[in-house]
Amino acid sequence: xxxxxxxxxxxxxxxxxxxxxxxxxxxxxxxxxxxxxxxxxxxxxxxxxxxxxxxxxxxxxxxxxxxxxxxxxxxxxxxxxxxxxxxxxxxxxxxxxxxxxxxxxxxxxxxxxxxxxxxxxxxxxxxxxxxxxxxxxxxxxxxxxxxxxxxxxxxxxxxxxxxxxxxxxxxxxxxxxxxxxxxxxxxxxxxxxxxxxxxxxxxxxxxxxxxxxxxxxxxxxxxxxxxxxxxxxxxxxxxxxxxxxxxxxxxxxxxxxxxxxxxxxxxxxxxxxxxxxxxxxxxxxxxxxxxxxxxxxxxxxxxxxxxxxxxxxxxxxxxxxxxxxxxxxxxxxxxxxxxxxxxxxxxxxxxxxxxxxxxxxxxxxxxxxxxxxxxxxxxxxxxxxxxxxxxxxxxxxxxxxxxxxxxxxxxxxxxxxxxxxxxxxxxxxxxxxxxxxxxxxxxxxxxxxxxxxxxxxxxxxxxxx
Amino acid sequence: xxxxxxxxxxxxxxxxxxxxxxxxxxxxxxxxxxxxxxxxxxxxxxxxxxxxxxxxxxxxxxxxxxxxxxxxxxxxxxxxxxxxxxxxxxxxxxxxxxxxxxxxxxxxxxxxxxxxxxxxxxxxxxxxxxxxxxxxxxxxxxxxxxxxxxxxxxxxxxxxxxxxxxxxxxxxxxxxxxxxxxxxxxxxxxxxxxxxxxxxxxxxxxxxxxxxxxxxxxxxxxxxxxxxxxxxxxxxxxxxxxxxxxxxxxxxxxxxxxxxxxxxxxxxxxxxxxxxxxxxxxxxxxxxxxxxxxxxxxxxxxxxxxxxxxxxxxxxxxxxxxxxxxxxxxxxxxxxxxxxxxxxxxxxxxxxxxxxxxxxxxxxxxxxxxxxxxxxxxxxxxxxxxxxxxxxxxxxxxxxxxxxxxxxxxxxxxxxxxxxxxxxxxxxxxxxxxxxxxxxxxxxxxxxxxxxxxxxxxxxxxxxx
Numbered sequence: 001x002x003x004x005x006x007x008x009x010x011x012x013x014x015x016x017x018x019x020x021x022x023x024x025x026x027x028x029x030x031x032x033x034x035x036x037x038x039x040x041x042x043x044x045x046x047x048x049x050x051x052x053x054x055x056x057x058x059x060x061x062x063x064x065x066x067x068x069x070x071x072x073x074x075x076x077x078x079x080x081x082x083x084x085x086x087x088x089x090x091x092x093x094x095x096x097x098x099x100x101x102x103x104x105x106x107x108x109x110x111x112x113x114x115x116x117x118x119x120x121x122x123x124x125x126x127x128x129x130x131x132x133x134x135x136x137x138x139x140x141x142x143x144x145x146x147x148x149x150x151x152x153x154x155x156x157x158x159x160x161x162x163x164x165x166x167x168x169x170x171x172x173x174x175x176x177x178x179x180x181x182x183x184x185x186x187x188x189x190x191x192x193x194x195x196x197x198x199x200x201x202x203x204x205x206x207x208x209x210x211x212x213x214x215x216x217x218x219x220x221x222x223x224x225x226x227x228x229x230x231x232x233x234x235x236x237x238x239x240x241x242x243x244x245x246x247x248x249x250x251x252x253x254x255x256x257x258x259x260x261x262x263x264x265x266x267x268x269x270x271x272x273x274x275x276x277x278x279x280x281x282x283x284x285x286x287x288x289x290x291x292x293x294x295x296x297x298x299x300x301x302x303x304x305x306x307x308x309x310x311x312x313x314x315x316x317x318x319x320x321x322x323x324x325x326x327x328x329x330x331x332x333x334x335x336x337x338x339x340x341x342x343x344x345x346x347x348x349x350x351x352x353x354x355x356x357x358x359x360x361x362x363x364x365x366x367x368x369x370x371x372x373x374x375x376x377x378x379x380x381x382x383x384x385x386x387x388x389x390x391x392x393x394x395x396x397x398x399x400x401x402x403x404x405x406x407x408x409x410x411x412x413x414x415x416x417x418x419x420x421x422x423x424x425x426x427x428x429x430x431x432x433x434x435x436x437x438x439x440x441x442x443x444x445x446x447x448x449x450x451x452x453x454x455x456x457x458x459x460x461x462x463x464x465x
Numbered sequence: 466x467x468x469x470x471x472x473x474x475x476x477x478x479x480x481x482x483x484x485x486x487x488x489x490x491x492x493x494x495x496x497x498x499x500x501x502x503x504x505x506x507x508x509x510x511x512x513x514x515x516x517x518x519x520x521x522x523x524x525x526x527x528x529x530x531x532x533x534x535x536x537x538x539x540x541x542x543x544x545x546x547x548x549x550x551x552x553x554x555x556x557x558x559x560x561x562x563x564x565x566x567x568x569x570x571x572x573x574x575x576x577x578x579x580x581x582x583x584x585x586x587x588x589x590x591x592x593x594x595x596x597x598x599x600x601x602x603x604x605x606x607x608x609x610x611x612x613x614x615x616x617x618x619x620x621x622x623x624x625x626x627x628x629x630x631x632x633x634x635x636x637x638x639x640x641x642x643x644x645x646x647x648x649x650x651x652x653x654x655x656x657x658x659x660x661x662x663x664x665x666x667x668x669x670x671x672x673x674x675x676x677x678x679x680x681x682x683x684x685x686x687x688x689x690x691x692x693x694x695x696x697x698x699x700x701x702x703x704x705x706x707x708x709x710x711x712x713x714x715x716x717x718x719x720x721x722x723x724x725x726x727x728x729x730x731x732x733x734x735x736x737x738x739x740x741x742x743x744x745x746x747x748x749x750x751x752x753x754x755x756x757x758x759x760x761x762x763x764x765x766x767x768x769x770x771x772x773x774x775x776x777x778x779x780x781x782x783x784x785x786x787x788x789x790x791x792x793x794x795x796x797x798x799x800x801x802x803x804x805x806x807x808x809x810x811x812x813x814x815x816x817x818x819x820x821x822x823x824x825x826x827x828x829x830x831x832x833x834x835x836x837x838x839x840x841x842x843x844x845x846x847x848x849x850x851x852x853x854x855x856x857x858x859x860x861x862x863x864x865x866x867x868x869x870x871x872x873x874x875x876x877x878x879x880x881x882x883x884x885x886x887x888x889x890x891x892x893x894x895x896x897x898x899x900x901x902x903x904x905x906x907x908x909x910x911x912x913x914x915x916x917x918x919x920x921x922x923x924x925x926x927x928x929x930x
Binding site for chain 1: 501505506634636670830857893908912
């Protein structure tokens with residue numbers, strides 16, 4: 001009986017609600033359809049991504065390739081006949097990998113000498129030209145270091161081997177549960193006298209691709225080199241360690257050079273009614289030096305650019321200014337974003353919304369949403385009213401999170417959004433040599449651009465009051 | 466005001482409803498979590514798929530490879546210590562492709578002679594050893610044939626070139642909108658005196674992979690050969706035809722040999738309370754002869770097998786019989802399914818549910834559901850009550866459709882389901898040489914198996930009354 005009553009109340013309220021809404025949504029539904037049609041038949045994101053990946057490739061901050069990427073995207077934005085295209089200066093750290101890493105098991109009775117597939121972590125120092133040879137000790141967490149203490153760690157290479165938890169359905173949760181080893185492992189291990197670090201690559205895949213990524217040295221800590229090894233090599237090393245003491249030789253010649261001048265790339269369609277209100281779409285233009293930065297984050301950049309291309313092709317005149325920002329240096333410094341935040345603060349720029357795509361060019365599932373606590377709930381509720389327009393395209397909305405490069409733009413007048421694609425494949429290629437153009441599916445990429453353009457359109461039309 | 470009232474009614478009814486439900490769902494939520502954990506850490510689908518694709522490969526009905534696939538999957542089911550593993554006989558058509566197809570533009574002033582990438586459509590006859598040379602006429606639909614009539618078609622090769630509509634978000638809608646040309650094009654064209662057919666590959670991709678697939682000759686029609694060409698070659702041919710008359714040489718030696726004996730492969734865990742009620746999970750074991758049949762439908766087969774593996778590993782004792790069926794001959798005859806339907810009818814078998822996975826091993830998005838009109842709505846409503854358990858895993862439910870091999874099992878006591886994965890990538894590889902093991906992502910495959918196992922668990926626990 002309870003169930004009958006609740007079901008009746010439910011259906012009554014839903015039909016009442018839908019009727020109250022219907023007259024508002026027909027025009028918008030048509031326009032969202034137009035956006036999707038344009039994205040799927042006249043999108044340019046895939047072509048742009050092809051050039052960015054196969055003709056330019058890996059483009060770490062400070063590298064010549066990053067400068068080529070700035071020039072390429074600026075030229076492509078120029079072809080769109082926008083109202084403005086300009087570069088915004090920033091200073092970026094310039095880390096270089098140096099010679100190919102060597103990590104070699106040197107003492108195994110069982111296997112003799114074994115070469116492991118390795119990549120130094122970003123910002124790591126080098127071992128010096130002679131390399132380092134030491135005994136390896138395996139740990140599964142930063143806490144375990146503490147338990148083992150100086151006695152057990154001193155003079156050794158610490159091998160962080162906590163695997164990526166495969167039972168987390170959203171792979172970003174798995175990533176979050178493992179990445180502390182990469183980011184802070186070396187810094188902590190050095191406190192106990194370790195001479196070097198090996199880190200299991202942060203990926204659910206079992207293969208021979210090492211995955212790099214940023215690490216940092218805590219101020220005052222002794223700096224030791226930190227090198228990622230592939231998951232298959234980590235499994236091998238771990239199984240050998242169960243049977244015999246293992247000594248490893250590790251060698252890398254990475255170093256931090258002087259900061260370089262670099263740029264964010266910006267393109268804008270000026271608003272006709274409230275040009276001072278900015279709706280930002282963006283991605284980060286830098287990538288790690290291995291692979292082609294296809295999913296991370298070439299995809300996000302070309303999607304953001306395609307949002308503007310789609311609006312120009314539809315002859316859409318926004319009320320507010322639509323601004324595409326390709327941020328430099330997200331991977332190892334966030335200096336591009338910080339320069340943008342600083343300039344926005346100094347000029348008192350109002351960001352009605354900022355949308356970042358930095359989770360790969362996979363089928364979009366929705367947007368995450370964040371904002372200033374004082375106004376978030378009401379503004380979020382407003383956006384949920386648009387969900388019936390996005391639902392036919394498989395797009396939903398979640399509270400919490402947006403994107404690293406836009407995270408500093410939180411303000412009481414606006415909202416931040418992160419595009420949320422299907423997460424299953426991302427960490428197979430993240431920060432590794434296999435993040436290549438062929439891994440990006442044209443339709444999936446275009447659907448992400450369409451989803452972002454649709455959200456921009458609704459934000460522009462309705463605002464967030 | 467209207468909106469406030471409806472919102473209040475809505476929230477009241479929802480919270481009322483959830484409370485009435487909550488006590489039922491905690492145990493189930495736990496068990497579904499266990500199923501997913503097992504699938505993601507102890508799944509065998511990916512390993513099995515590796516063997517099926519890289520050690521066996523393309524396995525068209527009647528071929529030796531199809532017999533190897535039967536033996537392999539039977540042996541793998543044997544390792545699961547099920548209650549029964551057996552083969553069910555059927556007779557299948559045995560079409561063979563013959564020598565590599567040749568399709569060549571022979572008359573172009575602009576380009577001279579150009580070889581196109583081609584694959585004969587399944588069940589097509591051959592051109593004869595000398596091949597066929599004729600002028601090409603392009604059409605965009607079966608209706609256009611009729612408009613052009615015998616005058617324009619007689620003695621020519623008809624080139625069906627209606628493209629896959631990229632604006633359909635669900636690619637299966639795009640497929641449905643283009644595949645008639647492949648299935649019936651040659652049969653209709655022969656009515657107007659055409660001597661052969663070229664068909665644009667049914668895929669949204671623009672590349673050089675031709676896609677095969679079944680075609681049929683209407684009873685009484687003159688049989689002419691039908692060959693698929695890649696989308697890039699179709700675009701080239703079409704653009705040349707705008708400028709000059711084009712003659713094409715086509716040659717293939719496909720033929721239909723005698724029917725062969727083959728088998729469906731079946732494994733079962735017997736129910737402890739209602740063993741006479743069957744819950745079926747399945748896929749089709751045959752594939753086209755090109756590529757490795759990785760997504761179509763190796764993925765579905767190994768997922769169905771893994772449902773049983775997951776239950777055995779969890780020591781789950783079902784009330785009803787859980788039956789895995791790997792159907793032979795889905796691609797060009799459905800003879801395996803028909804043998805199964807016939808045997809079920811003769812033995813009066815009650816199928817409480819049948820679930821087919823035949824849309825690839827991509828991230829699952831939900832299930833489609835079909836049934837007997839007299840009982841469908843009430844049974845569908847029952848299943849929707851389980852949605853809160855599946856929603857955390859991104860699984861939803863849609864009315865309509867299930868799977869070709871189970872479509873004959875509709876009955877008033879049960880429901881049919883089709884696994885619905887994300888559709889964006891499927892038709893890039895469907896029936897083509899690039900449907901290979903490396904295109905299948907391990908996590909996505911495992912998530913599909915877990916979704917199917919979860920639905921089976923709920924059907925077994927609750928039934929459909």
